[in-house]
Amino acid sequence: MERREFLQKCIMVVVGASVPVSALTFIDPKKVFAANPDIQWAFLVDTNKCVGCGFCVKACKTENDIPFEAHVSRTWVERYVYTKDDKRYVDSPQAALHGFIDSRIDLGRGEFKEIDPKNVGKAFFVPKLCNHCSSPACTQVCPVGATYKTDDGVVLVDRSWCIGCGYCIMACPYGARFFHPVKHVVDKCTFCYHRLSKGLDSACVNACPFKARRMGNIHDPNDPITQIIMNERVGVLKDEFGTKPQAFYIGLAQEVR
């Protein structure tokens, strides 16, 4: 092969090889992933915005057929009151189904405590629900395999397989599970899975007038919720349990657990 011929062939190879490379740049990885969105649902609670109206609890119970009069709920709101003489009070009367319409603290057993308004140091409300942990304790203890985590990160219970033994109720560090008084199986927050799959917000997110409750896809870096979780100071409940909760809180206090 002559030197001239060799160089000509080299140029042809380089030009030929560069065509498929430039063609490859048309494939945008983002667009490929958008066709198969990898969804992981996460919840964001802004405790600074919550006023304790309890509309979320009312909407949740209505949407998911949890009897109003039963003292169980998939979500609830807690009130924290710190007094100036360094006492702390927490209550959640009827899971805050009717909000906080009494300034007295519900101590349980029918006892109520009035706190002198001048003695109130700080007070706030914290909505709670199932954390849909990445590493849930509840799904591991089920003896019949009735509870599981879906591909998009929601912990569900198969009502036809649950035998109602209550192991998962004990295993959950957050007290998010309870025994359904009508269905006689374990029940818990589903992130309103039926609503999410229809493109709707969950009932509690929908009902909150103050946007204290929000939901998003934590695998989508452009999701506003993911942006907040990535860029702002958020906390999770009981991190030391290693359950990797997927409900994030803005404005946590150390007493909130």
Add this chain to the structure above:
Amino acid sequence: MYSYHRKSNVMEWKNQPAKYGVSGRERMHEYCSACHGAVVKVRTEKLHGIIPCEDCHGPAMNHPENPEKLTIDRSRELCLRCHTNLPYTTSERHRIPGINPKTHNTGAECVKCHNPHNPSLEGMK
């Protein structure tokens, strides 16, 4: 990590019927104003515009077909959820005007005097 999966159950949960309707304040106002335009317009401009219609009017997924008429909660307790005066200066609750339910027109429904869609005191009935 070790755990079970019940793939056949996922569709069962997905197929549960929804009760509350369109999500998001803007979309909801758009949907409701198709028939109730005048009252939606009043409330969007006033303070109570942030409250979703369904919080007081009840779930409206297939309204107006089913249910034809919504059950409106006009109870005093509904308003008191936000408007009970609680002495919490550090909470957002403090920014909402509050009353003492034991002394403020006890037993009367709030909507007898206050217009829930336009709550400013000039707009009182």
